[in-house]
Amino acid sequence: xxxxxxxxxxxxxxxxxxxxxxxxxxxxxxxxxxxxxxxxxxxxxxxxxxxxxxxxxxxxxxxxxxxxxxxxxxxxxxxxxxxxxxxxxxxxxxxxxxxxxxxxxxxxxxxxxxxxxxxxxxxxxxxxxxxxxxxxxxxxxxxxxxxxxxxxxxxxxxxxxxxxxxxxxxxxxxxxxxxxxxxxxxxxxxxxxxxxxxxxxxxxxxxxxxxxxxxxxxxxxxxxxxxxxxxxxxxxxxxxxxxxxxxxxxxxxxxxxxxxxxxxxxxxxxxxxxxxxxxxxxxxxxxxxxxxxxxxxxxxxxxxxxxxxxxxxxxxxxxxxxxxxxxxxxxxxxxxxxxxxxxxxxxxxxxxxxxxxxxxxxxxxxxxxxxxxxxxxxxxxxxxxxxxxxxxxxxxxxxxxxxxxxxxxxxxxxxxxx
RNA sequence: GCGGAUGUAGCUCAGUUGGCAGAGCACCUGGUUGUGGUCCAGGUGGUUGUGGGUUCGAUCCCCAUCAUUCGCCCCA
Numbered sequence: 001x002x003x004x005x006x007x008x009x010x011x012x013x014x015x016x017x018x019x020x021x022x023x024x025x026x027x028x029x030x031x032x033x034x035x036x037x038x039x040x041x042x043x044x045x046x047x048x049x050x051x052x053x054x055x056x057x058x059x060x061x062x063x064x065x066x067x068x069x070x071x072x073x074x075x076x077x078x079x080x081x082x083x084x085x086x087x088x089x090x091x092x093x094x095x096x097x098x099x100x101x102x103x104x105x106x107x108x109x110x111x112x113x114x115x116x117x118x119x120x121x122x123x124x125x126x127x128x129x130x131x132x133x134x135x136x137x138x139x140x141x142x143x144x145x146x147x148x149x150x151x152x153x154x155x156x157x158x159x160x161x162x163x164x165x166x167x168x169x170x171x172x173x174x175x176x177x178x179x180x181x182x183x184x185x186x187x188x189x190x191x192x193x194x195x196x197x198x199x200x201x202x203x204x205x206x207x208x209x210x211x212x213x214x215x216x217x218x219x220x221x222x223x224x225x226x227x228x229x230x231x232x233x234x235x236x237x238x239x240x241x242x243x244x245x246x247x248x249x250x251x252x253x254x255x256x257x258x259x260x261x262x263x264x265x266x267x268x269x270x271x272x273x274x275x276x277x278x279x280x281x282x283x284x285x286x287x288x289x290x291x292x293x294x295x296x297x298x299x300x301x302x303x304x305x306x307x308x309x310x311x312x313x314x315x316x317x318x319x320x321x322x323x324x325x326x327x328x329x330x331x332x333x334x335x336x337x338x339x340x341x342x343x344x345x346x347x348x349x350x351x352x353x354x355x356x357x358x359x360x361x362x363x364x365x366x367x368x369x370x371x372x373x374x375x376x377x378x379x380x381x382x383x384x385x386x387x388x389x390x391x392x393x394x395x396x397x398x399x400x401x402x403x404x405x406x407x408x409x410x411x412x413x414x415x416x417x418x
Numbered sequence: 419g420c421g422g423a424u425g426u427a428g429c430u431c432a433g434u435u436g437g438c439a440g441a442g443c444a445c446c447u448g449g450u451u452g453u454g455g456u457c458c459a460g461g462u463g464g465u466u467g468u469g470g471g472u473u474c475g476a477u478c479c480c481c482a483u484c485a486u487u488c489g490c491c492c493c494a
Binding site: 005008059060061064065081082111113115116117118119120121125126127128195259261270271277278279281282283284305306307308309310311312331333363364365366367368369370371372373376379381383384385393395397400402 | 419420446447448450452453454455485486487488489490491492493494
């Protein structure tokens with residue numbers, strides 16, 4: 001028999017990793033909820049076109065990272081590589097633009113990208129996603145960033161850096177793009193890496209984001225978009241910055257923060273950790289005012305972010321997680337004891353306690369060991385004597401004190417120890 | 419798609435100029451006929467990732483392949 005294994009880049013999540021994930025989800029529900037965000041659950045499969053139209057056909061994500069396949073009728077489907085597109089589709093399809101001024105939507109779940117796995121990067125990974133739709137005001141930008149930073153803090157994460165940039169808008173970006181292209185063409189383009197020479201034609205802004213030392217040096221004095229944005233964009237960005245300043249949210253301006261998805265404009269931001277390997281970006285987002293109309297909806301502005309749960313988990317794993325102690329463990333010492341124990345355990349759980357029992361009457365020693373290993377507070381012994389007397393012997397595992405408690409008195413005992 | 423590292427017990431890893439496959443942890447049993455954590459004694463557990471090659475003989479050397487992992491690219 002050949003053994004099955006997970007698909008490359010897909011992972012099983014056992015304790016305690018799974019607990020870290022549910023803790024993050026609970027924290028997200030609580031924090032995002034306090035800002036008025038409502039949870040939205042969307043499918044993980046969408047028509048391929050949705051992602052091409054939103055993310056952009058020239059991006060790496062669309063060109064080489066999507067899990068795409070035809071269904072039984074030949075329609076092209078894609079396992080979502082990010083959440084925003086699906087949420088926008090649902091937002092439009094659900095008629096939200098017509099009945100709400102501002103929609104605040106929050107979602108989380110698995111995403112899929114066909115990339116080479118490495119630390120902090122899986123083919124199936126998980127993101128927390130927030131989208132604020134219908135507000136073009138800089139206050140919305142600031143609130144989204146406040147909320148993200150607040151969430152990260154509540155989740156217990158430290159040592160993070162917030163980077164901020166503006167990408168201009170439909171009005172001013174084409175002009176900047178052109179002047180950047182002119183600048184790049186004036187350089188010794190042979191010294192640029194192969195990728196960047198291609199990017200010059202497809203997406204010149206990404207040349208600025210290149211990590212190759214040669215490209216970095218060559219483009220050091222390139223015009224920045226911050227200098228070239230139009231007056232409304234400049235004002236918008238200024239307001240966002242002063243709102244962050246007023247709340248003492250520290251950030252660094254990074255004029256090269258371009259981001260990989262085409263729909264971003266104006267404010268973009270990224271939260272980076274330096275402690276989890278090469279893939280240090282834990283959250284990223286920005287404004288995408290043209291996206292809703294691009295997908296066939298009305299002209300609604302939007303801003304949001306995605307937060308990578310695996311990367312947060314990597315940071316949290318370095319910290320000790322508190323252990324949950326079960327209240328009881330029932331050790332069985334007579335062949336007929338487990339049948340009674342399973343029912344006694346039910347009564348105890350009804351009384352609000354948590355615990356387990358031994359399904360079989362094995363050696364008492366091994367059962368006590370198990371109780372001890374599970375860090376149970378009390379070990380209940382059920383043997384011949386106890387069955388005859390309709391009672392259990394209860395041992396406090398911390399003090400080693402023992403008492404005898406009648407079956408009927410167990411709810412009262414449970415009360416006394418809870 | 420490209421580059422490096424690593425595959426030996428459930429886990430973490432030793433090992434041999436090529437000669438019977440090891441330790442710690444975990445697990446089980448006993449020391450204690452019904453009492454855990456410490457201690458002591460014993461025990462279960464391996465086609466040395468897979469397939470070839472060299473050799474009297476390969477876990478070790480060579481080739482291929484698969485997997486894992488770190489990095490590049492890119493992204494959360």
